[in-house]
Amino acid sequence: MARIISFIENEMPEKDELLKKLYPKTGRSYILGVTGSPGAGKSSLVDRLVSEIRKRKETIGIIAVDPTSPFTGGAILGDRIRMNEHALDKGVFIRSMGTRGSLGGLAKTTKEVAKVMDAFGMDWIIIETVGVGQAELDIMYIADTTVVVLTPGAGDSIQTMKAGIMEIADVFAVNKSDMPGSDGVAAEIELMLDLQDDHIKWRPPVVKTSTLNKGEGIGELLVAVEKHRSYLIEKGIFLERRKERAKSEALDIVNYQWQRLVRQQLNLPGRVNQLLEKVASREMDPYSAAALILEWIIADSGLKKNN
Incomplete structure (x- = not known):
């Protein structure tokens, strides 16, 4: 799988033929997008979510989209440095990708790399975006469920009102809830959702999380994701979107x-x-x-x- 992903990222001549052969095996993974501003703790949150999912013995592919090094063209941050608890877990495959100049929070080949992981039988694919702020909306065109991560004390509530982030969020995670101000951020999000309630069929739940100590709210976050998944399937939206x-x-x-x-x-x-x-x-x-x-x-x- 790692070799095929490298072929795809490097735009090798064999790329199209490989993807053609893999395509019939795709369509089974559930794709979860995790997005938010830089420093919101997305990587740590994904790490905790993976631990929660692995309790069910389900397999996970993680695509961590990072800024690109201007010298090597590779991802600046290391995948296993941030998620080393799962680096040796055979049920978890982690891949860092550099954006390579792409805007929107994802790399150009992110969708194709997700297909490879899908074809190799991953139950979940978690895509963590680069964290670029208001322009980071591409994830909504790939993920089945998008979790938007906000933090107290970072002006996130103001950013949320300005950006199109309200529209792409299926679940809100107020991370670092051990910090002062988390209740205020959660309340502001709920208030904004109240104003939009007449226009949306699915009301995104707001879950307070912390990756410290026992990982407060991580189980609740996964439950919220599962509820959204059930909603999509029951309403026929899941198949229609696909x-x-x-x-x-x-x-x-x-x-x-x-x-x-x-x-x-x-x-x-x-x-x-x-x-x-x-x-x-x-x-x-x-x-x-x-x-x-x-x-x-x-x-x-x-x-x-x-x-």
């Missing part, structure tokens, strides 16, 4: 392949570069140049424009 994501994924692949096709053409010497030189010298406007480049690519690919 169908829509499958359609979107096919279109995403088309878009990616198209971009790759364009990049290949741009790297070739000849008429495209000559055209770009005309744009650079203002002999031609970029819109006309773009239209011509598209026409050439379509013609060279044997595609019909009206298709």
